Amino acid sequence: MRTFFYPESMVVVGASPRKKNLGHLIILNNVRLDCKVRLYGLSSEEGEIAGIHVYKDFPSLPEIPDVALFITPAAAIPDLLEECGKRGIRHVVIESSGFSEFSRDENDALEEKILKIAERYGIRFVGPNCIGIVNYDLNLVMPFLLYKKSLPGGRVGMISQSGGLGHIYLETLPENAVRPGKMVSVGNKLQIDETDFLQYFLEDEATDMVVVYLEGFKRGRDFFRTALSASKPIILQKSNRNPLSASIARSHTAALSASDDVVDGFCRQAAVIRVEDEQEAISAVKILQQPLMRGRRLAVLSRSGGHAVITADACSQYGFDLVPFPESFFERLNTLYTRRVIAPQNPLDLGEIFDYRIYARIMEEALKLDEVDGVLFNHVYQSHYESDMSKTFLGELDSLVRKYNKPAAVAVITDAAETLELMKSFPVYTSPLAAVKALNLSATYAERKELRDARGEGNALSFALPELQGRLAGFIEEKRHPLADECIDLLRTAGLSFVRSIKINQASDLEAGAVSFPVAVKLLSSQASHKSDVGGVRLNLPDRDALAQALSAIRSSVSEHAPGVSVEGFLVQEMAPEGQEFFVGGRQDPVFGPVVVAGLGGIFLEIFRDSAVRIAPVTPNEARDMLRGLHAWPILQGRRGQAPRDVEALTDLICRVAALLVDAPQIAEIDLNPVFVHAAGRGISLADARILMSLKD
């Protein structure tokens, strides 16, 4: 991979010496920026572009270049790639478009062909349909867009599925006091994908953090695994969040959409910083260049009272604790200025003080405090008059941040031109809210990283795996999904406990004492997935007579309302003791593989969607974090004097379901709903289970 970013030589295939085509522009860019790579052009016509020789064919090149960049019509690619293979070129960047992003059917064959040629020769290639790679360490710019100025290489790596977005990031970061180092546009990622580049950037010693823009994941599970062990921050902007966008993304780059909830879940699990838009991404980069906010105790200093109020609102919204300053802090402050006393509170309104040296000293005193994890400064000022003082102050602040190893976010409130100028040199924010959001990103990242690194191991789950696999194979063979009673049997093999359940055909099948009344009875039928819709469920039957009546009631309901539904028996179950209704389930996600879901059950499930998703398997710590993230978490903790619920039992269930989906990929979907969660120590009760098999048609 390193060769793509640090080639010694590169040929631009499709750079016409005469026409001002895209290849021509690429060579011009690199010459103008004084790129430290030996460059060659290649086109049907020999010539020169700004001193770079354009050769007619590969054999004429004076050396075997490390990288070949293709910017030719799509149809020409297979032959060119073949040629590269023969000549020993092993790194290719295909920027040409006109592949699966354009029209799926006709171009799939073309992509297939290219993949095969590359495989034959051991060629690694980026693209197609991309703008390639930028590495400011060498001033190497492969995109066919205009690059005007060279930059000292920074330490931020960028992976972008959209060339346009990637380019905009490169342009915007320097305007925000951030120096980008490298960027790769992955395009259709036919061969090398975002996970490959993520791995590279995580290992690259010149990269401190990675910004990723994606419309879809090529290998979601691998991306997740790579992120899970990352020591550098990964900032992810994932668009294409819903079916509406998905159709556009398809035509844009060939993107595979994943359920947005799963992306949220895996980001929380792997401590990936998911951002909503470009502006939030840039804020994240800015704040993460400073030390992390390792707690939520914030000190706010404000040059304007109104902005102090707004900041306090934002702090409350984002869960920051405006700790009271200790007495000693104000004592030290009193040695700094004498004329006026400022009200001893946090936020500290500096309104009466006009002295930048004092600001710096107060900032230092605040950063010093053990009680404080980070500082926010509202810098309201008159442009021009205070410009130089501001810059000196911000420079000092930068050293203080390093010295005390805590972040300081400065909200600059002045005119736009001044702000713009200041932002180029200092990582400042344009409003108190933006500064609070940035600090929240830092604090959240620190929290999640700690959780992730303490995720621990999966617990030892007792699975009768061979027996389970045998039964699952049976359903696959019969090409059918298990019935309710079979689901229960299956899951018992996986160590799950259900209420006592007995399959009968008629009331007299039930042996005396086999169950304790009251019971529920449920129709067993392969045609009725929602039993209650056909009147196939009766609850709270107090005795045998009631059971017999219920059976005939179900039979008549079915024959009346759903005559096509076969009655394949009945499941008699003891009623579960009362408990809070949750649900646990999971499925094989097409992008991320097995995922597990848990949340509040009952009729509110659909209304509030209070649930959490994680990529399976999950450790008990991760399962607990799923529950902690629910709005319903207070219910589990016990509220209004009610007993806390059995979180451990629920956690164990989540881990088991997750493990099962990993071990048994034949299971497409599991749904346990309701799960009655009893008081702590009393466990959970399961009565219903639904399993769908992965049946190929």
Place this chain on the structure above:
Amino acid sequence: MRTFFYPESMVVVGASPRKKNLGHLIILNNVRLDCKVRLYGLSSEEGEIAGIHVYKDFPSLPEIPDVALFITPAAAIPDLLEECGKRGIRHVVIESSGFSEFSRDENDALEEKILKIAERYGIRFVGPNCIGIVNYDLNLVMPFLLYKKSLPGGRVGMISQSGGLGHIYLETLPENAVRPGKMVSVGNKLQIDETDFLQYFLEDEATDMVVVYLEGFKRGRDFFRTALSASKPIILQKSNRNPLSASIARSHTAALSASDDVVDGFCRQAAVIRVEDEQEAISAVKILQQPLMRGRRLAVLSRSGGHAVITADACSQYGFDLVPFPESFFERLNTLYTRRVIAPQNPLDLGEIFDYRIYARIMEEALKLDEVDGVLFNHVYQSHYESDMSKTFLGELDSLVRKYNKPAAVAVITDAAETLELMKSFPVYTSPLAAVKALNLSATYAERKELRDARGEGNALSFALPELQGRLAGFIEEKRHPLADECIDLLRTAGLSFVRSIKINQASDLEAGAVSFPVAVKLLSSQASHKSDVGGVRLNLPDRDALAQALSAIRSSVSEHAPGVSVEGFLVQEMAPEGQEFFVGGRQDPVFGPVVVAGLGGIFLEIFRDSAVRIAPVTPNEARDMLRGLHAWPILQGRRGQAPRDVEALTDLICRVAALLVDAPQIAEIDLNPVFVHAAGRGISLADARILMSLKD
């Protein structure tokens, strides 16, 4: 009020001719800006400031000025005001600080004194603790901050509780292609408050919309009433949203905090546009200078595929409908360009077209469409090279927007300096998300305004008001809150129906046939507000024996767990038929007066806080809108084949509770929880009611 904004003459009291004090600066500002008001200074020392004469005392002034501006120590104000009164000055702006915002106790007396003097002479005054008024129509700038350039007067009015925020708005709006017209900083609003100025701006012919920054409401209910009949958009930034901020706001300006939910509720009710921060406020002003978005059908045109995907995400998030373009649209497009066919979808990716004239034509075709309520354009471009073309295009767009009476939001994605330059002349946005949010503000305002204007009249509620008032007077006299049975009796008088309820002292008190079993029984005690906490509630008692047992069980529970609680009887109630649990309640809000609340009941009330608040009284339409705004609305509509619930009955209940709180301010709080909502046509059932009286200690 007009005199404050359009005085013919003004004296600045406290403007020293020698010292560069704040009064001095105010005169300098106005001279520099060529203010069209005759100016005088007044200070203990005679002299001149930039050609303006400073007089030693009021009698020396050559005329009675329309307005006197005070910028002197607080202690001097009463005498100065007295002087103004005697000399016939009737309009005063007090910018001096050092009043209740500084220290409550000692300065309340000072404020009281000032109010009395003003009243005696019929003086109207702004402040204290403010930066006064700005009117660009006259280039009149009262603030003691530096004003550098004059501006042509615009049509946006500003009311700000914080001088700092107001000033920043004035500086920032012109950087966003918005010309502010007038601004007033209300400070401690001791006499004239935000509602007075709101009324003025709503009537002022030179003002098209009003931006309000508040930390608290002086007369919340009047503000609401004024907003309710406003034909101009009102944009409200309300900070000081929580107790944390409240303590700072207190020290900042003397702000009265209102429950933030009530503010949200009244904004929805009165179609006030509530914004989160300054940036959102400016976006609102920008989009509302265009025609309103009168629907949610959006056309998106994008010069970059990646930004099209991001825009589609944002559209889905904010509830916009990316309608398919009609066939005829593409037919017309095909007459505009021939070389390439662009994919016929919405968002339309313009990636292949590079011709600004064509962009303008496509925009026109999109704005023309009956199927479309507004257009969004993603303008990704290279600065410098396309600058002039961009400006021409944006100018044309401006005319198209007027011509077709629909909004067009342009997201500009280019370098920051170029963006900044462009923003001064055109109302553009810096990202697709920001553009979508702006369009959402416009659409939401249009929707709420329509709802508000169609709120209709309250229904005729049959209240036995005199009887009710008599009973309430009894509780006030006895200085106590009604017990559960008394609450039910009270509310029956107000037309509410409860399940059959009978008060007894022992089981034998219950006459045969008086209630149908099963019943519930509840302890009546003035000491037990939460009956269930002392074991005072038993449900589902099947017969008399069970009832008798329950009574003795309650008695022993109370004597064991809460020996201080007196047993004042029991309430026997028929069990309510099953229904979905909601709650309805209300209270006298210290800022907004009577408010009504409704939402989902049961144990999830505290978890999801799924409720809506409105200022009482409410019309049936408003009550229905409360329910429509709940997450639980689908439950009321009937989900998964369940019957829809009796929304009409619930609506009627909300209206009645609201009306009751208006008619009976002696009631501090009403709580009806649970309200069982049955299937449509079957009404609701009430079993429990709690009423707290307004008891003065």
